[in-house]
Amino acid sequence: MASDGKKMKKVEIVIEAMMLDKVISIMDQAGVSGYTILPSVTGRGHRGHRTGFGFTDVFNNAMIFTLTDEAIALKISQEAKKLIQNYAGVVIISDADVVWPDYQKDR
Amino acid sequence: MASDGKKMKKVEIVIEAMMLDKVISIMDQAGVSGYTILPSVTGRGHRGHRTGFGFTDVFNNAMIFTLTDEAIALKISQEAKKLIQNYAGVVIISDADVVWPDYQKDR
Amino acid sequence: MASDGKKMKKVEIVIEAMMLDKVISIMDQAGVSGYTILPSVTGRGHRGHRTGFGFTDVFNNAMIFTLTDEAIALKISQEAKKLIQNYAGVVIISDADVVWPDYQKDR
Amino acid sequence: MDANLLTNLMTPPILFFFFGVFVRLIGSNLEIPPALTKFFSLYMLMAIGIKGGTAMAESGLGQDGMIVIGSAVLMSMLVPLYSYPILRIRLKNLYDAAAIASCYGSVSAVTFIAASSFITKLGIDYGGYMVVSLVLMESPAIVMAVLLATTVRSKEVRGTSVQIQRKSPALPMKKILHEAFTDGTHLMLIGSLVIGAVTGIEGKKAMEPFTGGIFKGMLSFFLLDMGLSVASRLREMKDVGVFLVGFGVVMPILNGVIALSIAYFLGFGMGDAFLFIILVASASYIAVPAVVRYAIPEANPSLYFTMALAVTFPFNIIIGIPLYYKMVSVIWGG
Amino acid sequence: MDANLLTNLMTPPILFFFFGVFVRLIGSNLEIPPALTKFFSLYMLMAIGIKGGTAMAESGLGQDGMIVIGSAVLMSMLVPLYSYPILRIRLKNLYDAAAIASCYGSVSAVTFIAASSFITKLGIDYGGYMVVSLVLMESPAIVMAVLLATTVRSKEVRGTSVQIQRKSPALPMKKILHEAFTDGTHLMLIGSLVIGAVTGIEGKKAMEPFTGGIFKGMLSFFLLDMGLSVASRLREMKDVGVFLVGFGVVMPILNGVIALSIAYFLGFGMGDAFLFIILVASASYIAVPAVVRYAIPEANPSLYFTMALAVTFPFNIIIGIPLYYKMVSVIWGG
Amino acid sequence: MDANLLTNLMTPPILFFFFGVFVRLIGSNLEIPPALTKFFSLYMLMAIGIKGGTAMAESGLGQDGMIVIGSAVLMSMLVPLYSYPILRIRLKNLYDAAAIASCYGSVSAVTFIAASSFITKLGIDYGGYMVVSLVLMESPAIVMAVLLATTVRSKEVRGTSVQIQRKSPALPMKKILHEAFTDGTHLMLIGSLVIGAVTGIEGKKAMEPFTGGIFKGMLSFFLLDMGLSVASRLREMKDVGVFLVGFGVVMPILNGVIALSIAYFLGFGMGDAFLFIILVASASYIAVPAVVRYAIPEANPSLYFTMALAVTFPFNIIIGIPLYYKMVSVIWGG
Numbered sequence A, B, C: 001m002a003s004d005g006k007k008m009k010k011v012e013i014v015i016e017a018m019m020l021d022k023v024i025s026i027m028d029q030a031g032v033s034g035y036t037i038l039p040s041v042t043g044r045g046h047r048g049h050r051t052g053f054g055f056t057d058v059f060n061n062a063m064i065f066t067l068t069d070e071a072i073a074l075k076i077s078q079e080a081k082k083l084i085q086n087y088a089g090v091v092i093i094s095d096a097d098v099v100w101p102d103y104q105k106d107r
Numbered sequence D, E, F: 001m002d003a004n005l006l007t008n009l010m011t012p013p014i015l016f017f018f019f020g021v022f023v024r025l026i027g028s029n030l031e032i033p034p035a036l037t038k039f040f041s042l043y044m045l046m047a048i049g050i051k052g053g054t055a056m057a058e059s060g061l062g063q064d065g066m067i068v069i070g071s072a073v074l075m076s077m078l079v080p081l082y083s084y085p086i087l088r089i090r091l092k093n094l095y096d097a098a099a100i101a102s103c104y105g106s107v108s109a110v111t112f113i114a115a116s117s118f119i120t121k122l123g124i125d126y127g128g129y130m131v132v133s134l135v136l137m138e139s140p141a142i143v144m145a146v147l148l149a150t151t152v153r154s155k156e157v158r159g160t161s162v163q164i165q166r167k168s169p170a171l172p173m174k175k176i177l178h179e180a181f182t183d184g185t186h187l188m189l190i191g192s193l194v195i196g197a198v199t200g201i202e203g204k205k206a207m208e209p210f211t212g213g214i215f216k217g218m219l220s221f222f223l224l225d226m227g228l229s230v231a232s233r234l235r236e237m238k239d240v241g242v243f244l245v246g247f248g249v250v251m252p253i254l255n256g257v258i259a260l261s262i263a264y265f266l267g268f269g270m271g272d273a274f275l276f277i278i279l280v281a282s283a284s285y286i287a288v289p290a291v292v293r294y295a296i297p298e299a300n301p302s303l304y305f306t307m308a309l310a311v312t313f314p315f316n317i318i319i320g321i322p323l324y325y326k327m328v329s330v331i332w333g334g
Ligand SMILES: Nc1ncnc2c1ncn2[C@@H]1O[C@H](COP(=O)(O)O)[C@@H](O)[C@H]1O
Pocket: A014, A015, A042, A043, A044, A045, A046, A047, A048, A049, A050, A061, A087, A088, A089, A090, B032, B033, B034, B035, B036, B037, B065, B066, B067, B068
């Protein structure tokens, strides 16, 4: 990729909504500089339809992604994997060039 | 990419909201193991602004993505392409490493 | 990547919600053929938690992405970088194969 | 125009509509989240349905009602039929002509609401079956449009095949009818009407504070939102063009006059006549576009939606309602 | 069944429930955005809490109240205890058995609302402490389920270790109790109850047009939404299977009869008895599943949620309410 | 403090505020979706605007009104001017000082609502023009802040250029004014006020069940939501620091006393005086932060937003309202 961005990993996690806080704390503990949340997504996986009812969060998913370096990405994916043994979710890792404001270069 | 994930394709489709069900059935028939839906996105394309009115779905978009293997990705993109000849939409394919729970390894 | 799509750049920008219009006009001026908006995301970065209050947009983020060629992607990322010196945001660039309807081939 | 115009325009709901237009035009960031719009519009449908249903429970359909309803259904088929050739005069894309024709055959529930408040305020009565008419005018208009579009499609196949690639894979009529009859807004209105009719006076009493008491306030929010949307569509106006804008203004008058004649000759009561005209003169920007977008993808939704919402709707609210009322009151001697 | 059944079924809110089921079954696109569902359900909790709280402020708890509440709490522990062995007869996944047992130990606020409108309409009184019972039946049921699940887990560890990888990292009881007591819907009800009790007659007056006046309308929307959800869950019914569907129908009757006996022997008033039966016979699909999903991830939420929502809830609304009423009115001689 | 304090604190809406704080502090998952918050706040603005507007239509502005309004506008300019130097004592980032100053020059509509219910309950009257004052205090405060920030910016350019890269590309004043005057919440209040004034007694009657009847209930929801938000901001309190928290508590009192003196010397009526003090003593966390974030991006929104919302707002609700009332009632001999 050719851009003036920094080569990083994008770790996207779909998780059942009530476990989002757990994923956030996994990311925080792994030392990410930030994350972005898509608070309300729905879907289907091997646990069946998770189509979102308004009156319960049980069948809602949330999505969160972080841009981070490879080592942290690995740490997160290992922790998150444990979580999705028990709770609905999937972990996706891809390459991304990230453009930060100058004073953020150090991250 | 270096991670303990499985190399897969991520197929993202933006489609006008009322045609989402059609895209879901395309994916189901292609044999995906699951998908994630972002139920309400807006946008602009060559069909003009689709900025989302609350009282009609006509100008709303939805987004859906699936993680799948290359063959299925191709099948989906071919079917979806037919759909977006007539309805607003775009199909995006990229690489992704996917970490599944262990008992999902077979997908 | 092997698909019948066109190789393009995906430029994703997370930005504080009230500055979304500015990012849209950056994209328009750079000459993109379209974009997709995720109107309401939340997150954390070096400016702290942006967790979204219903009664003010000050702490809301929005996300927008465009599929475009490398030159335009570069132009956008340069302009957007200036914006995120002052306003919360991050710019992400990645590779993507895009399948357009036939009569859109020229973009 | 006289004081009646002001009577119609100077109520909070209508003023909120203008306020919404103004707010958007000056570029404010005022937004109504889609979930709320949905709430206001479902509420409107519930309120109008319950009201019509309970009114029917009290007075029954009667022969008068049957005649009005019959005329309404008839007009919802005729309007598309005579609109289509008029639209063809200038439109190259015949799918657009079919889609637009369909919107004008159908109705605008909000225009109906505004008009019925207007005459209620003037102390004029109307039958509960007017809501039944409102309901029944939707599907026939859609069916007509789909038939027109099917004709266009079959001609196209026989003609040059240049555009064929873009041609829609002909959707089976059954699927389209399913969409037409199961459209959410359509069903919400029917359901509320039936529930009103079934529960009658008891139901009315139970629901009154909700569907009656706070109605004007909810309507204010809904019309504020409509105003915002109308103003947002104004930027599409250049795509619509002079011909279609003209159509959006002249057609309601033409339809209104035809409806008036029918009402006169069939001896409708004054209130029924006025609301019948309103139904025929108004155009749908909710239910019909939703189905037509699905059924006639070759038509550009910006055209039909924008015309019905941003041209004909405000025209009817500002000019149409007092104008049709004037006409009716002259003839019926109100 | 007699006219009472109709009395219950022929009100707008209940009819909107059936309408919702119908609408979804015929495949309509009618949707209630999640934000609105949240509004309707928070509203319901506020309204019921304020009503119960202000009623309590007027009449106090009293000894009667204490006995009813005590019995309610007891039943919320007993029901899971005797449901679990029944469920084990057929269920291989014992976590599912624990989770389902928990839902049936707890209560459905909407069933309670429907039942209390039902008897209010018939002019029968009940104590404000019934809402306190409603509130207090949630947590014990959850605790019982977690205890059951913990037993299963410890057995599993001692047994074959095949499934161990999937085993949940045992959540500390403290965390689970925190979830149980701080669940949003649970707190909203408690908070409104306390606020109602604290502000008493003044609070009642201030809130009446909101929590009283428009109540039936808001309930109609909420039940419409419930109807849509129930119908959506019907496709999961094959996963649920005959045994569990049967459980979802028979268990409320069994629980109801046990509750009736207790109410009779402890000398409850007729209204209190009826609502006590309703509480015991109903199952939770909101608060309990939310906590149980967190606390017993090994259980399949499709089972317990679908049973409580799509089997037992409609059963109680359609058959249960008039049936329990019949039983009560025969015995209490109403 | 005496019974008046309790009078203010013991109403359902205020109790729901405390409940919201409590709920968030104990870590519950209770959430109000943003779309609903928007509904409640737009509703509040509509209700207060309609109420003020219809009151004005009845009684007119009058000379009294002009004087009150003039004083209010003056104070909205003065407060930022004298707050800024106070803030500079400790704040290194002068943009923060400008932004905070602006919030305190402006007003909190919810504090105004709580205060006006408080005195209405005590049977004290006030003029419809108080809402006009509320409206007119927003923009001047913003303009002052922007002027202050512009001064800082031009100094910075002349000074060291270390931070220049981060410096905002100076937004033209015209754009900022546009933002200030077209801010959605601002316009909603103005629009409702004008619509209330235009439709007068008729409008009032039409809207009453919505903007009046269910008001306390909607306010309860809104304040519950505010409570949740206030508690969420408490974790930012350590960034705010002791100096600014102190400012958030002392400044309302100082502003209140100055406002009281003005009201006294200009001979305001008791109700007007009290609400004038409330306006001057309160700080904006809705309209002003929205514009200031745009206009002064160098300032940290966590500071000014958190101070206005999580320090000054609860202070005014709990302590300020009864305190200012005490002062007023002693002096005006109420
Ligand atoms: N193949 C997939 N592609 C995209 N999203 C998926 C896929 N599989 C699962 N998901 C998402 O992850 C959630 C949980 O998956 P599961 O635990 O497999 O039920 C689903 O509800 C989807 O939102």
